[in-house]
Amino acid sequence: MINWNVILGIAKTHLLTKMKSTATATLGVTFGIGAYITLVSFMTGLNGMLDDLVLNQTPHIHMYNEIRPSPNQPVALYDDFKEAFNVVHSIKPKQNQKKIHNALPILNYLKKQPNVKGATPQLRAQIFYLSGSIELGGNLIGVDILEEVRLSNIQDNIVEGTPEALNNNDNGILLGAGLADKMSLSVGDRVQVSTVAGNIFPLKIVGIYQSGIAEIDNIQSFANLKTVQRILGEAENYVTDINIKLLNIDEAEPMARRLEKQFNIKAIDINEANAQFETGSDIRNLITYAVSITLLIVAGFGIYNILNMLIYEKMKDIAILKATGFSGRDVQLIFMSQAVIIGLVGGVLGLLIGFFLSKVIDQTPFETEALPTISTFPVNYNVLYYVIGITFALISTFVAGYLPSNRAKKIDPVKIIRGT
């Protein structure tokens, strides 16, 4: 029979009379948990932001015609050399058109798929931006801008002007921020572009595009699909890329493989395209957890130490409790409940401190050229981290309390009372 009232009463008295030690132990847990919450919220917030920065620019599946050598060289088709060991020197890429064959039917097919949120055609063209006698090499991407706005975060990156302005202007261009800077151009100005073939077209700047990645902003601009088709002198079915956004990102890989087979085209899924990025996120998470767990373990040792000291001090009390009829388990529960109370109070305080610090970080201004959409540090308020935090606080204090309390359980009252 366990009389919790008595046990908790004794535990409470011990904790209150040893206020200093209790406070030290509790603060240990509080700081451990607080630091964990702050760190993990901040780090995952940053991770999420960086992921968004790169991943949201990447479609779930990207389809295009890849320039590559044919895997089956003509000699392999020749029956006479079937058994021979053929060596082919100076293999050249296969002659291939850049445009996607049957792009419009493919688009229609994709749009009808139930798991596809949307599919947008793109036309990537190599062009030169002309500024007086200076030619700047770059890309012009023809897009269906309203679909892009619906499916990607391109709107966040349009720092001046609006997507609608582009849609409404047949000769409009969303100029890369780096380019605008280099050529001292702003919204409303005109810029001349020249195709590789040498045809020159004037375009009106209706907006500035800034992704935050300088390499892109220095070369890339957007225009309407039709505008680019006209600049290149191509037909309306001339599309070089198809970007697909799925409802469920996990289906990206199998779907990409299927599309590759179905349309004999290169399809890259988001994981493939950002493999190294995932690794970066994983490592940052790993570091976050390693630091947090270290903090919590240090807090756990603090509790272990303090309980150990307490049990040394209370040796005689333990003996007398046992002599008057408290069992070893009762004594163990007294000290265990002290540890768990410390863990619970410290843990909850830690969560509050962590939340408070996260709020402070969330309010801290963080403005950088590279991230036009961010004005304060990003923080991730995921409830899961708070649950993990309090769970870990309880587990670590439980373990830290178990070992000393187990010793208290085994104390032989006769030895203590007789002083041997």
Added chain:
Amino acid sequence: MKLVLETKNINKHFYKPKDFHVLKDISFGVKEGEFASIMGKSGSGKSTLLYVLSTMDTDYTGELYLGNELITGKSHQELSRIRNKHIGFVFQFHYLLSEFSVLENVMLPAKKLGEKSHVQIEQNAREKLEMLHIGHLAEQRASRISGGEKQRVAIARALINDPTILMGDEPTGNLDSHNSENVFTIFKNLKENQGLSLLVVTHDEDFAKRTDRIIEMEDGKIFKQ
């Protein structure tokens, strides 16, 4: 007369630092309402015997009966309960829990037993304290009262669950003659008024002579009782 406590052939060895046969074939009993004392030189095994009888020391051979019930071989959990309910213990040092008030110290074993309501326990505890003339100290912290008073609080604590037998390990050993006399009077009254059985280990010959029976021990054996 009925025996409240009985031992049959109790033997005990200390193995550290070397084998030492400390209790040799101890067989005796304490009758109901008897005030017995155990005397002997230091090292005669009298305290060791008392701790065996108290059920705290389980490392012995032989049989121990408490009110005709065999105690030997029971689990620690059961022994704790038996100690709680049936045995009151007074030590040479008072061993009060210094963070608790006098009243709480007295109430603790009863709360552990959990057979009565909190109000009832408190009332009982106050009665015991009154009986020992220390009722006015009830709210004091246990660390703030004098040595003689502490020992009386310890006696009140030993009595709170109305035990079958009260054991004392040199309960007057640390007290001046005035307080020793006090404690003796209390014990005597308990025996006479409430029919409590008492078993007290003592050095004090004057104390022992005034008890009902003296059990003398030497070299781990009872040689006179």
